[in-house]
Amino acid sequence: MSLLEVKKLTKNFGGLAAVSMVSMELGDNELVGLIGPNGAGKTTLFNLLTGVYEPTEGSIDLAINDKQESLVGKKTYTITDMGLGRTFQNIRLFxxxxxxxxxxxxxxxxxxxxxxxxxxxxxxxxxxxxxxxxxxxxxxxxxxxxxxxxxxxxxxxxGEQRRLEIVRALATKPKILFLDEPAAGMNPQETADLTALIRQIQKDFKITILLIEHDMSLVMNVCERIYVLEYGRMIAHGTPKEIKNNKAVIKAYLGGD
Structure with missing residues (x-):
């Protein structure tokens, strides 16, 4: 049984499908990346998984006590209490x-x-x-x-504000931690420190991490699996090596032909 199972998740804003028929799974104690060009729907997907948005259609199920419980329609604070913590692309501290x-x-x-x-x-x-x-x-x-x-x-x-936001998310004792572009605005040394920190978090807290990040070296260095979004659709999934050599990813994200 997957810790988190997402099936055919869709979110429409008017006539625009920001996320379309996305399916994915997260297991226990995994470190998984979610990448894609700007506007691919990554943060929208995070917002759906954490209850900020309600999906137009599709399912989101979290394993609790060997049973799958739907997160669709639940309030953000309820989903947090059930074990999903997150940080934000723009720091949201008090x-x-x-x-x-x-x-x-x-x-x-x-x-x-x-x-x-x-x-x-x-x-x-x-x-x-x-x-x-x-x-x-x-x-x-x-x-x-x-x-x-x-x-x-x-x-x-x-950089310390970024770390504090991660601490605050961990303080909710999540089963899954969603990190939304934690390296945004960081210099190379701060990014290197963050890479080590993410590894430490997974090791010490034994939780699953889903990471949105544009810094490809960070993603390739820490993630076991990677999902790739383009225009709201999932176009690839695999190991860092598989994603690095995937023609659709190279064309959509890395600028290849």
Whole structure:
């Protein structure tokens, strides 16, 4: 059974099919790439998988306790709680909050302390808060951000803001992490550091990662399998070597004839 199974997924905006009849599967602990030219429908597909958009047709099923459960029609926060975390092409941090608070906000969705305990600030509430804070700092330390816990997110360098967004997504304890162009705007050294970081995330957290990225060296270096979109349709799927030599991909994405 696949962890995530997508069949014939379609999204129409008026007369335009931004995503058309897309099928794909993700297994446990995989690192999979999703590539394609600008306007190919990659971010639209992410938005469909994470509940930002509802598909015009098709199915999205997530394996939970050995059963497939449909994600279609569910709210974004429900899908996050079910185990799908994501970052965005344009960084979406709470820029006027501290680094620590950005992570704690994500963690509170998993906080099971009751409403009464929260309202009356019971010992159970404070114990839970301390536990979450310790977990957040531990997570930030993995990404070398534990010394920045009191800094406002907006004051971090660009590369650190990118890392913080990944930390915040991981704080929701996802089964699948969707990374939408995490290397966008990074210099070569930052990209190299990110490549190592993505490998570390998969190894340490044992989760599945689906990566949208235009930096082909990053995709080819870290991904086990790659899907290729063009004009909203899936035109290829295979290993990095297979994709690199695929004539349709070369023509659509790499500029070949």
């Amino acid at each position: 820029k006027d909050l501290t680094v620590l608070d950005n992570v704690l906000i994500a963690m509170h969705a998993k906080n099971k302390v009751g409403t009464v305990a929260a309202l009356f600030r019971t010992p159970a509430f404070y114990a839970s808060e301390q536990t979450l804070k310790a977990e957040a700092i531990k997570l930030l330390k993995i990404f070398n951000l534990d010394t920045k816990v009191s800094e406002l997110a907006k004051n971090l360098p660009y």
